[in-house]
Amino acid sequence: MALRVNDLRVHYRTLKGEVKALDGVTFEVGDGEILGLAGESGCGKTTLGKSLIRMDGRMRHAGGTAELDGAELPIGDDRAMDRFRFREVSIIPQYAMSAMNPTRKIGRMVDELLRARGAEPDGAELRRRLDLVELPHTVLERYPIELSGGMKQRMVMVISTLLDPSLLIADEITSALDVSTQKAVARTLTEFRERGFVRSMVFITHDISLTYQIADTIMVMYAGKLAEKAPADTIVTRPRHPYTRLLISSLPEVGVRYSDRRLSGIPGSPPALLDPPAGCRFRDRCPLAFDRCAEEPPAVEVAPGHHVSCWRS
Amino acid sequence: MLRLDAVTKTYRVGAFGGRTLTAVDGVSLDLVPGEVVSLIGESGSGKTTVGRMILGLTPVSGGSITLDGAPVRPGKDYYRQVQGVFQDPFSCYNPIFKVDRVLQMIREEYFPGTAGAQWEEKVAESLEAVRLAPALVLGKYPHQLSGGQLQRLLIARALLLGPRFLVADEITSMLDASTRIDVLNLLADLKSRGLGVLFVTHDLSLGNYVSERAVVLHRGRVVESGPTGLVFGNPLHPYTARLLDSVPRLTARWDGVPQEPVPDTPEPSVLVEAEPGHFVRRVPAPELRSVS
Ligand SMILES: Nc1ncnc2c1ncn2[C@@H]1O[C@H](COP(=O)(O)OP(=O)(O)OP(=O)(O)O)[C@@H](O)[C@H]1O
Ligand SMILES: Nc1ncnc2c1ncn2[C@@H]1O[C@H](COP(=O)(O)OP(=O)(O)OP(=O)(O)O)[C@@H](O)[C@H]1O
Ligand code: SF4
Ligand SMILES: [Mg+2]
Ligand SMILES: [Mg+2]
Numbered sequence: 001m002a003l004r005v006n007d008l009r010v011h012y013r014t015l016k017g018e019v020k021a022l023d024g025v026t027f028e029v030g031d032g033e034i035l036g037l038a039g040e041s042g043c044g045k046t047t048l049g050k051s052l053i054r055m056d057g058r059m060r061h062a063g064g065t066a067e068l069d070g071a072e073l074p075i076g077d078d079r080a081m082d083r084f085r086f087r088e089v090s091i092i093p094q095y096a097m098s099a100m101n102p103t104r105k106i107g108r109m110v111d112e113l114l115r116a117r118g119a120e121p122d123g124a125e126l127r128r129r130l131d132l133v134e135l136p137h138t139v140l141e142r143y144p145i146e147l148s149g150g151m152k153q154r155m156v157m158v159i160s161t162l163l164d165p166s167l168l169i170a171d172e173i174t175s176a177l178d179v180s181t182q183k184a185v186a187r188t189l190t191e192f193r194e195r196g197f198v199r200s201m202v203f204i205t206h207d208i209s210l211t212y213q214i215a216d217t218i219m220v221m222y223a224g225k226l227a228e229k230a231p232a233d234t235i236v237t238r239p240r241h242p243y244t245r246l247l248i249s250s251l252p253e254v255g256v257r258y259s260d261r262r263l264s265g266i267p268g269s270p271p272a273l274l275d276p277p278a279g280c281r282f283r284d285r286c287p288l289a290f291d292r293c294a295e296e297p298p299a300v301e302v303a304p305g306h307h308v309s310c311w312r313s
Numbered sequence: 314m315l316r317l318d319a320v321t322k323t324y325r326v327g328a329f330g331g332r333t334l335t336a337v338d339g340v341s342l343d344l345v346p347g348e349v350v351s352l353i354g355e356s357g358s359g360k361t362t363v364g365r366m367i368l369g370l371t372p373v374s375g376g377s378i379t380l381d382g383a384p385v386r387p388g389k390d391y392y393r394q395v396q397g398v399f400q401d402p403f404s405c406y407n408p409i410f411k412v413d414r415v416l417q418m419i420r421e422e423y424f425p426g427t428a429g430a431q432w433e434e435k436v437a438e439s440l441e442a443v444r445l446a447p448a449l450v451l452g453k454y455p456h457q458l459s460g461g462q463l464q465r466l467l468i469a470r471a472l473l474l475g476p477r478f479l480v481a482d483e484i485t486s487m488l489d490a491s492t493r494i495d496v497l498n499l500l501a502d503l504k505s506r507g508l509g510v511l512f513v514t515h516d517l518s519l520g521n522y523v524s525e526r527a528v529v530l531h532r533g534r535v536v537e538s539g540p541t542g543l544v545f546g547n548p549l550h551p552y553t554a555r556l557l558d559s560v561p562r563l564t565a566r567w568d569g570v571p572q573e574p575v576p577d578t579p580e581p582s583v584l585v586e587a588e589p590g591h592f593v594r595r596v597p598a599p600e601l602r603s604v605s
Contacts, residue, residue: 014457040489041461056456094460094487146326150356172460175486178515179559181356183567206461206489209561236563250490252497252522254545254560262498263522265491269444 001067002200003029003052003167008064008075010051019273021047023224024064026299027307029167029200029217032193036215036232037204038247040270043221045204046094049169051075052202053084053091069166086117090165090198092156094172106147107140110159119163129158129197133188150181157188161197168198172205186214209251212236217305220244223270223281226299230306240302240313242286280310288312314381315344315367315395315478315509321375322362322533336362338533339376344478349500349510351520351541353556354530360513361399363530364480367511368397380478393423396471397480398464406455412466413451419473439469444495460487468496472503479503482513497523517560521545529553535584539591549593 008025011018021044029035037045051059052066052073061076068088074080101109114121127137133154144152153173161168170189174182192198205211211218212232219229220241228241239245246266268285271277279294280286286293292311299309322337337359344350352360365371367378369387378385385391406412416436424432440447443465450458450466458466464487471479481500485493500510500523514520520527520541527544529537529552537550548554561567584592 012457038489041465041487041492042459046459058457142326146324148357149361153356172487175483178353178355178358179517179556179561182515183559183561187567206487206493207561208490209563212563213561213567247490248563250494251563252494252518253562254518254521254557256521262501263494265444265493265495265498269446272446272449 001028002031002033002069003202004065004067006065006067008048008051008066009062010047010055010075011060011062012047012058013060014058014274017274018060018062020062020224020276021273022051023273023276025221025224025226026064027219027226027229029202032200033217034190034193034201034203034215036208036211036218037202037221038206038208038211038218039221039227040223040247041206042270042273044224044273045221046171048221049091049093049171049202049204052167052169053089054078054081086160086163086165088165089167089169090160090163091169092153092160092171092173094204102144105141105143106155110140110162113159114162117163126158126162129162132191133158134184150177150185153177154185154188157185157192161192164197166199167201168192169202170204174210175205175207182210183213186210190214208236208248220247223276224273225281226307226309227282228306228308228310229299230303230308234303234306240306240308241310242288242312243282282310314346316379317342317363317367317376318379319376320363320366320373320378322359322366322371323374336533337366340530340533340535341376342528342535342538344509344511346477346507346509347504348526349504349512349524350526350528351512351514351524352528352530353514353517353520355556356515357532358530359533360530361482364397364399364482364511364513367480368392368395370397389422392476393474394476395478395480396474396476397482398467398471398484399482406463408455410454412453412455412458412463415466415470416473419470423474435473436469439472440466442472442499443469444492445469461489461492464488465492465496477507478509478511480511480513483515485514485516485519493519517545517556529556534594535592536594537592538584539588543588543591547588547591549587549591 006026008022010022011020039045055076066073066075111121130137135154139155174185177185203215215232218232218235220227222243228244239248250263250265252263266285271281280297283289283293297309297311299307301307302313318341319339320337321339323333323335326332326334340363354360366373369385420432437447445465450462455463468484485496488496512524524541527541528535531552537544537553548557582594582596585595587593
């Protein structure tokens, strides 16, 4: 197992109390596996990704463990985690480039970044990887603002995998891209895996159709918890959790006329994570809810590799 | 009506601005009340630049943009009528201000006379429209909210002004499927009440769902435009066909064949009306070429 996460809890400290953004999540990612992570906005996907690499000052590791290639990650210990970053686990954050220094040319930024990690910049390798993502070498001479969203995203992909990490977390990296660039970027990710630039991957996206294209396994989260995890085909064709089913049925398709027909979202909204209610967190919105749902449903393996947290599954 | 007439944008790039890059090249399009036009195109094709020019955030290098026939003059008056929501929600917020501040600024600028209770009601209404619970977002700093929450807050902010036209640049890119449908249905409602929307998206299935017309950009130029049903149902330009081909579907995985780049339409090319209302960029037939 590349990554083994056990009952991980990560909360945000706020003046009003703790926001339980990640509230006891257990899962594994195998060697060479691409795990697609999906779920409603605010369900804790970014929080999960960040906990495995760098928690911000307001995050608190409230319990549970994460093990990478057999070594326990010192989650929450910023200094101790430094040893793992970039080399063992790397992240492409949600809107990575907007956080980058606009006054530095990209080439210089890469250089500084590598030196800060004690690595010698290898120009030839860098250019090889730019070729692979179809970026002209001249991007190194440009400033971030001069690149379009898709170019930036590919640049960040190259930067964050330069030291061949074991685990890559890609957080919504294709959500701002057009379909053909999206396809190219998604394929590059699998290519990165095939070439050994990264071993395994957590691919975070709200776009299930896209995840389905590249992920081996899909995990769906809801309000800080795991709702369902299964091989990609199973999630798409035989989902068991009511939330997953509704999510999949709210996807519009091309080639369908919607002139007088409307799709509908899932009525209601997820519970506040400051003080989440007991029981199943989907209960308020679930068309199948019954008495038992006042109690929290455990994640059960209903078939090999298919985990569902629902009393009805 | 908001009209773009042969709008062009060039940037100086490279060391000392030694080269020019034509990001938008002679784009013409009309946005009328009560209609959603989707603007589709690959990364770098100039979509955001078009939107930024409409909002006066960057000057045009050629051509003109007019609102009801008058040249656009960015300022309070204009922004009451035309609003934009841009792609990257994180960079739209000042990290040291609470998010209420972006709403408060709207109040100070545009609604100085509105009483407290009335204002709060207005805010609550627009948050409701994007399915955000006020308690969840008000009083928070930007870093305390998720990407999708920030994105919805920006939409709510634009709606507060009750604009006639909205430039929506990838506004649903970070929303999950169910919230996304709600936002699209919201646009459809506003549309039926007269809002004109330029819906910039990379997601063809969303464009297909909400828009009446579609405009496809490739390297800054319009390569195809027309009623959405025709453009998506009967794509005439190879680039449009490629985009439709790349749409990830739940029914099939992509095949292993690598994509060849779509060649530029050879010059001289013009937009030709191939069927009523449906335009495609083509090299004109010889007898036409002598005319243009
Ligand atoms: N610093 C913070 N303080 C308090 N709450 C926070 C903070 N950061 C995030 N949250 C809350 O934690 C929850 C999970 O946020 P997270 O960013 O992980 O969501 P997400 O699943 O990545 O959503 P999205 O798809 O919109 O990016 C959200 O409800 C968010 O409001
Ligand atoms: N401030 C700038 N200076 C120089 N070049 C720029 C600037 N802004 C954009 N460009 C260039 O203009 C072209 C169009 O960029 P634009 O951001 O409009 O594309 P886009 O269609 O919105 O792409 P995406 O889908 O990736 O957001 C790109 O080649 C980009 O590199
Ligand atoms: S446990 Fe109950 S409320 Fe929760 S998803 Fe299953 S049926 Fe619905
Ligand atoms: Mg996120
Ligand atoms: Mg853009």
